[in-house]
Amino acid sequence: MKLIAKTFHGLEDVLAGELKEIGAQQIKTVNRAVEFEGDQELLYKANLLLRTAIRILIPIHHFTATNDQELYDGVKQFDWSGIMNVDQTLAIDPVVFSEAFTHSLYVALKTKDAIVDQFREKEGKRPSVDVENPNMRLVIHLSNDKATISMDSSGESLHKRGYRVGMHKAPLNEVLAAGMVMLSGWDKKQPLIDPMCGSGTILMEAVMYARNYPPGLHKKTFGFMGWNDYDPALWNKIVEQAKEGITQPRLKIFGSDSDIKAIDIARESALQFRLNRDINFSLSSFERLEPHYPKGMIIMNPPYGERLMKDKDIIDFYRMIGNRLKRTFTGYDAWVLTSNKEALKNVGLKPLEKLKLFNGSLECGFHKFNLYDGTIKKIIKFR
Known part of the structure; x- marks a missing residue:
């Protein structure tokens, strides 16, 4: 077939x-x-x-x-x-x-x-x-x-996992978030931080990925269930096998945001799949965030200036991101998703990798920065 x-x-x-x-x-x-x-x-x-x-x-x-x-x-x-x-x-x-x-x-x-x-x-x-x-x-x-x-065969889009309980101002699609985690090369043992986590989508997809938790486990109906050849016994067998494959690794996953409503949504959403014990959420701006471990990985989806921030502020905001990464998170790899190429230049770091993704209709770059000792400020040149 x-x-x-x-x-x-x-x-x-x-x-x-x-x-x-x-x-x-x-x-x-x-x-x-x-x-x-x-x-x-x-x-x-x-x-x-x-x-x-x-x-x-x-x-x-x-x-x-x-x-x-x-x-x-x-x-x-x-x-x-x-x-x-x-x-x-x-x-x-x-x-x-x-x-x-x-x-x-x-x-x-x-x-x-x-x-x-x-x-x-x-x-x-x-x-x-x-x-x-x-x-x-x-x-x-x-x-x-x-x-x-x-x-x-799917019916409702597969990105709708079922854990989202509220709507953040700029929600990240679950499929895109899962793809970002997998593209990053995160090894599941590293500490993982999203310092602008919003409603926590990246972190919840990371936990599900690390635990081998089936993303469709809580989806009640699929398109194929209305077909004449639907086999409930086969489906139930596959579901039970998938449940048996769920693991319980020790994870070091941290999410923070300066918006208390976003953190409340993230915490409540994590409860839906009982992922709350695997994610440490905190109310904090990136300017004040301190790492719990000397090495790890950062994955973030900062504002692009499209909906959440005015153009006049976005340049200073990205400059702050670069300064915090260089001064506070030495030893980490950082992945940043953004559609704002001009703002990203002000991070002052040269990316090791640049991947093209789409957040809705917005073409974005998914950029990897290696924050090693002695990082030299260098403005990125885009073609």
């Missing part, structure tokens, strides 16, 4: 590595996704275990379409009674990159019309649409004239 795992730009190789670990075959990275092959058991494992996947799709139908009628006819070429029955519900999610089709919702409507019309012509009645909790969620992807329809 051919499958596709969707992810964010820059996390394709991390996701490919995760897929290899769970037994996927014929793995191939593409833009914001990884193609692979596996059986029903692997499909279930992918939804439960993958940290950097947004959703898992099964492509079932390919055709070409350059206008409305070709789209409608192409959808009707497939025998939809083979994957669902008329008494079940469906929903259509469109992803459109085509000059011929400029309105994605119209593409979804035409796709739905073709499917329900086929059922009406064959059986005299049609399935209903349920956009919230359908038995069958389909994704139609149109790239120029190439159309692919896939079954969405």
Whole structure:
């Protein structure tokens, strides 16, 4: 069975590595996704275990379409009674990159019309649409004239782990946070600090990663559970095996923030999965934070100046970050995610690595700084 795992730009190789670990075959990275092959058991494992996947799709139908009628006819070429029955519900999610089709919702409507019309012509009645909790969620992807329809096995996006109890002013997506932890090379034994932790997403993803805690364990429903071939016994077996694999290592993980509401949200969120004993949260600004250990790793997502800080203050803020890193955190490796290239120049450190990631629609750099003794201030030159 051919499958596709969707992810964010820059996390394709991390996701490919995760897929290899769970037994996927014929793995191939593409833009914001990884193609692979596996059986029903692997499909279930992918939804439960993958940290950097947004959703898992099964492509079932390919055709070409350059206008409305070709789209409608192409959808009707497939025998939809083979994957669902008329008494079940469906929903259509469109992803459109085509000059011929400029309105994605119209593409979804035409796709739905073709499917329900086929059922009406064959059986005299049609399935209903349920956009919230359908038995069958389909994704139609149109790239120029190439159309692919896939079954969405995940349903609600896999980034929704279930631990988030409140909304921070600028929340970090859980999949992106997990990818940052894995890209950093954190060895799980090092002390780990997020000095601007907000609601604690990076740290909670780090704990789950270190403990081998399945990110989908608390997700109540998946798309595949509404399918005709859903195997509850197989799913329960996979879940129990995953629970048995959870470990209890001794972790040194610290989160701080100057916003008391953010710290309150982080602490309450950590309680949801009982991760609170693994994370030491404190109310502190970065200017006053002192490390508990002489060496370790820092991963931070400071304000970019987009929502949380005015432009006039952002330069001084990044200059403060650089000064604190150089003077207080010698012996640490620091990873900084930001979309503000100009502000980052004022950190005064030369990055050893620069990776491109996206935080929502914002293109960001994920920069690694090695804070060794005798670090020389050097303004970064960006091309």
